[in-house]
Amino acid sequence: MLKQKDLEDVLNVRNVSQKAAKAKDKKAAIGTDVTIENYSEETIDAYDVIDSLDDVSKSTQDTLLKVGVDSDETNRAGSFLQVGQSNIFQDSLTGDVELLNLQQALDKYNWVSDLMWTTVQADADKYTAKTALRESEENVRSGYFIRSKPGTKQTFPVQACMFIADQDVIQTTHNIIIAEENSELHLITGCATGDDVSSALHVGVSELFVKPGGKITFTMIHNWAEQVEVRPRTGIKVEDNGTFINNYILTSPVHSLQSYPTAHCVGKNSRALFQTILNGQKDSYIDSGARGILSGDGASTEVISRAVSNDESKIYARGHLAGERPNVKGHLECNGLVLSDDSSIYAVPELEANSSGLELSHEAAVGKIDEDEIYYLTSRGLTEEEAAAMIVRGFLSMDITGLPPALAKSTQEMIDMSVKGI
Template sequence: MDVLSVRNVYEDAERAINKKAAIGADVTIENFSDEAVNALDLLDDLDDVDKKTKNTLLKVGVDTEENNRSGSFLQVDQTNVFTNNSISDSIEVMGMAVAMDKYKWLEDYLWKVVKPDADKYTAKTALREKETETVSGYFVRSLPGTKEVMPVQACMFIGDEAVMQTAHNVIIAEENSELHLITGCATGDDIASAMHVGVSEMYLKPNSKITFTMVHNWAEQVEVRPRTGVKLMDDSTYINNYILTSPVSTIQSYPTAYCDGKNSRAIFQSIQGGKKDSIIDVGSRVLLNAPNAKGEVISRAVSQDESKIYSRGHLSGTVPGVKGHLECHGLVLSDDSMIYAVPELEASSANLEMSHEAAVGKISEDEINYLTSRGISEEDAESMIVRGFLNMDITGLPDELAAQTQMMIDMSVDGM
């Protein structure tokens, strides 16, 4: 970035280094290590990871054999240990440090839809870039006029104890292009406590499309703070699928899509499974700022044990002719767990259409009795009902990618 831009970013971050997030549980950043440790060596082949790590990565949609993939990226702790940019002629994949050195114009996209002073987590991420004189995270770009059906896979993996992992990712879909991305986040089996902050900025040029499927599989004492902003131009489409069904200490995420182009469309779909004493605060926001823009926020949440889930959604219509729908359904499986649905509709213009529906309840005794009367055990009956409840139509994906995404959902809800 140019000198002025760099100074402004770091000055903003310095001022926000103690700024708490507006929502969600507060985390003491100082409890986690600033050291750029790395539990894995650099890899010549993604399939060189050990068998245990392979299985962990597969659970979050990352295939170490790279079958049916258009590119791969793996960050372990703070180090990019593997990148494959040679699978597709339509897609560029590289570490952010490499991308910033290669493309000076990339500075026009840094810290534009996620601000460095949003809270102390974004501030820490920005300041770490200054301290290490490098950038962690990935850069993915689809070239103009291309349509790559196979997804890029990217993984953020924590392999060392008490690490604070930060990443700054930039994804760009150029004009008339299509890009699919599967990003998986996970920890090693022996990790008890760590923290992850992922800042992702996405830009969709006219008539482009991005599908972004994120699967989280964290250890029980990991603190997670994703920060995501999406900017949509004319006739562009963004589809976000988010899956979390493993225990986590706390997670707070509220990605925001700015539909600034006419006929743009943003869809957020999430599946949240609360286990043990997890505190999950996940939502999505769509700002409909251009004629004929459309937004959908759809979530399914299941709480059990002593978990707490805050399921948020916010649609804001600022010009005439926009449409939006918000849907939040929750299923409470334990008297000690909780789901708190927070749907918000905001209209600052006439002649628009926005709606919402929210429902939270328990499994119907009639449904359980119906299944058990046919020889199914009560435990299996409950599992079947939960699976059916979490089954979500994966909108807008190619058939093969939709099948892969559904497989990840099925793997994630095993044991719920």
């Protein structure tokens, strides 16, 4: 006979599966559509578990380093590597942080299932539906579970990588991240493809929970191949006096990206900050933004983006702030630099005030490089190309808030590398 908790889990899985099944053909509200059936599915045991990140090839190690994942784990609190659907490596280097794959977490804690599909809905679109159906119908539970223990504060980040090694496959992952009460957790997650992979589909569902007084910095660096379709789906819940900081950096061409993480600031004085750096190249179609739902007393959200469009790229920079009660604050800021007549940037700010006594604002500026700046630099010996690259690097430089100094420095170096040669 099933225990009450087991029965609830069965009913919950059944409910999620039913919702997902109804949404399996549901297009996303924004961004380009992708035909999921064009991509093949890998099993969770397609790749063997490894003992060390040094066990992957040198070329793979070099690729991982470009997205902030260091194979020798220098200045890291732990590591996780998923190749395709296979969770092949995990290593927690401190007792203050618990690092498991998703299936291990479900086996260890019966409450993990209660968190799944609460900040991201299984029926949001065909991509979340695909992830949920693979979990419930095919028992494909790929992804990581990372939890900082109460009262602990990490200096170094946990690093996690979602890597695609095969052509024309779909990778789905479901991640659960928790900062327990009065704890601080840094996470850097890099996503990349192998050298011989040109086309694939990545769907990453991430659900983050910031408990009272907790803090999470979530830095995501993407380095994809030119024909890869990318669909991250991220939801965050921030409780009393909690802080969530999201840094997103796109350093390479991509066929299409559509991302719109949503922070639910439900706690008193809860705070969310989104910082995005986009370098649109070739014919990339990028639809990126962030949303803050402000329902806690004194809650606040900032959405800041820097975007540069090159070649024939198109960038949509979105932001949405919804104030649900008095005494909340929010600000949107988008700055774009158009470097090619065949490229474009669209700033799409939305402010939604559902109460009086709140403060929401936005500012946006999109333009080209100032010719006077080019002239000034070329008159001092630089070529036009060198001058333009220097201006772009300066434009994309941003205080990567919330990161340890060494990691912030290396992140800025990656930004500089991404604009090299412009």
